[in-house]
Amino acid sequence: MASETPDPKLLFESFSKIVGENDVSVDEAELFAYSLDASNHQGEPWAVVRPENRNEIVDILKLCNARAMPVNPRGAGTSLAGQALTLNGGIILDIRKMNKIKEINIGDREVIVEPGVVYSKLNEELAKYGYCFPPEPGSAMSCTVGGMVGNNASGIRAVKYGVTRDFVLGLEVVLANGDVIRTGSRSIKTSSGYDLTRLFVGSEGTLGVFTEIILKILPMPKYAQVLIAVFKSVVDAGKVASQVINSGITPSAMELVDQFCTAAMNPALSKPLPLGEASLMIETDGTMNETVKAEMEKVKKVCEDNGAVEVRVSKDPEERLQMWRARDSVYTRLTQLRGESLVIHGVSDTGVPISKVPEALRELKEVAKKAGAPLMIMFGHIGDGNVHIGLSVDPAKELEKGDKIARVIAETVINKYKGTITAEHGAGLSKAVFMPLEHGKALEYMRKIKGVFDPKGIMNPGVMGLGDVPNTTFPSLPKKVGGR
């Protein structure tokens, strides 16, 4: 791997021949902008290239492969674990100019898009037909579909509708050597050959660059209602979640938030909630209003039967949106509480078996506190076991402590709960350190698969622990808080 910085002028010339001068940049300010994503890592690329079509991508990869230069495919840069920046220099391949919706095929329940299409823009177009692509991540307004596929993104609706992986029917991919392959099929169902499609989904740019994505779409649910219920104890909230699921109702969202989060939501609600150890937000949705309401009635009763301190059901679509906006404001508000940036740490996205969420919420807080966690918030998609942890750690000053906290959390989640260190954000740079712990010998085989598609290791090196495994959750510290 070439690790010395190549001459910027030569880089500019080489890539200009492929994409034209306007779509290459070695400008310092621009390189700085691309040195960040939504994580707390930083790493400056040598150049940024913005291809417009598959053939340009083929030529870019051939060039990079010949010179063993690292390449990082990047969408909107909303990744939370450092997937969208280069660890030790290299080329950022910004795919946002490839943003065409090539085909909306309602009859086949399929769309074909280029990777740079913004998620919310795609759903805007689909809404005209009453359809949607459901796996709405938190960054829905800006993230690209290519980035979602690369990271197997999802959000609160995954409990009912599934994650990005469940919607990708096929891909066109350019590999490191310039080979173009197609995976999957236009048939919704296929059992033909190895499932390369899902091997690429969630591969974080380490196997190739997507140039076309075939997605399954669904009719939009027409009606929805949400409820917030406050409980004295997280165990009561956990019981409610189990009973709702066992009743056969699949909520379109089931969120568990701790007391800190409930308090943080209050300013955004028309009337503040009382506080208890935990609150639940449960949504039902569907194509028939009667069913949605009947299911919500059942859910409400389960909450009341389990000693909810307060149960608030949205009266209309406006109140429903208000309640969700309050939930979305949690991170920002908590930042304000401490008066400084709340670092999304390498353990921010754990997953445990669903019945273990209440227990895990309590235990993880405890072990983290013992390890010296200064302030911690937790909330979880209790319907699918995804527990989010926000740690207020400044990596520049508290790196060692941060790593210690991260390790006890990771060890508890993996060894005790047989869970995962990342349920929806991806491993990126932040969790590369824990990949051996989670995957054991399987990681060796992941590395060999990487070798099949990218023998020189040029595709997004550093993420997922596929190369050298770092010994910290901050292999690439942000400059703004001090380098290493």
Add this chain to the structure above:
Amino acid sequence: MASETPDPKLLFESFSKIVGENDVSVDEAELFAYSLDASNHQGEPWAVVRPENRNEIVDILKLCNARAMPVNPRGAGTSLAGQALTLNGGIILDIRKMNKIKEINIGDREVIVEPGVVYSKLNEELAKYGYCFPPEPGSAMSCTVGGMVGNNASGIRAVKYGVTRDFVLGLEVVLANGDVIRTGSRSIKTSSGYDLTRLFVGSEGTLGVFTEIILKILPMPKYAQVLIAVFKSVVDAGKVASQVINSGITPSAMELVDQFCTAAMNPALSKPLPLGEASLMIETDGTMNETVKAEMEKVKKVCEDNGAVEVRVSKDPEERLQMWRARDSVYTRLTQLRGESLVIHGVSDTGVPISKVPEALRELKEVAKKAGAPLMIMFGHIGDGNVHIGLSVDPAKELEKGDKIARVIAETVINKYKGTITAEHGAGLSKAVFMPLEHGKALEYMRKIKGVFDPKGIMNPGVMGLGDVPNTTFPSLPKKVGGR
């Protein structure tokens, strides 16, 4: 690859040391029994071995790998494309003694099973808790869960509940060299590392042997109703299917059958149906009876509005079962019609985009007829684009013609409809010939992935076109109809 038959006595001795004398067989009658599966292929193994646990499997694979002897993991042998028999000798690894249900965890919506558990047996146990593992294939009564995972099996309920792939959360796998790896997580949701789980799902025994399977389970739908509607034209039936789907209703089954099939169903129904070019069977199900009925009313109206000749809705659970039994009897009845074995050919399981099913049904019949197809029936899971074709071809007498018909069908499905040659049965031996056509350059990368897990190529060689691609849909002719 060792292709000469090893001395049976030596084989018996070697494997006896691992699994004991009772669980090895080189007996001629037994080898003959294992030379068949539910396909029309045949291939005799050198020996049959029946391990009881993971450690025995590790030792068996190490031994086979050292001697480069082919190994074929086999469940109930219900595969329809020759996945469960050995093409050129080798060892059948019968996993049916590993049939424990290790954990039923309703709170986590998970079960952990050994691969030899029979599907219907698992669902019997789950039914006690009101839960189920939904992807019911046609062979539900006898197939093993390991076989289902190996072939990504599914059936008529896939349109609503998904295929086996959608339910596998994690695997323990023994690789060719004896390495044991674990994939996936007990967390329902994970985005950690490459998705090895889904790489193994549908790999047809070519990558390793499953020793433990973690499955997601769902609450059983409590109510269901089915309807049969007969249409003058297949195009009308297609319109109904589209309109039902676009209304936001997701039927739990939506089957399109041709006139031959409708006629074949009639003897099993209490009152015969009139005949038209095509009939639809549509089922709604759910946890609330009112919703199921309301949706069925809507479906009925759509049928009537599109000129259905007759619409019959099941009055009670008994009639519903009777109607489904009639549908299941189609294959057997058609065999009786022609008075000889109806061969499931290499094009029996095509998949096309869902809106193209009516058009494909007509066109495939036409091109096949032109190529000389003697008698053909077609039925499809129109909700997910899966079109099943039954061809009455005797491979011993009509091999060339059979291959010609298969090729025109495969070419139409893949080139014109961008579909798949196998939507739910798997490629096996029957469709290995068409893998280059369907996958192009991606097949090269599938072969390289095979090389990562099985460098000596001992795991189920011959299937999926991963080695030498045969030039016929019958690379392994059944002895009973004449060898080659």
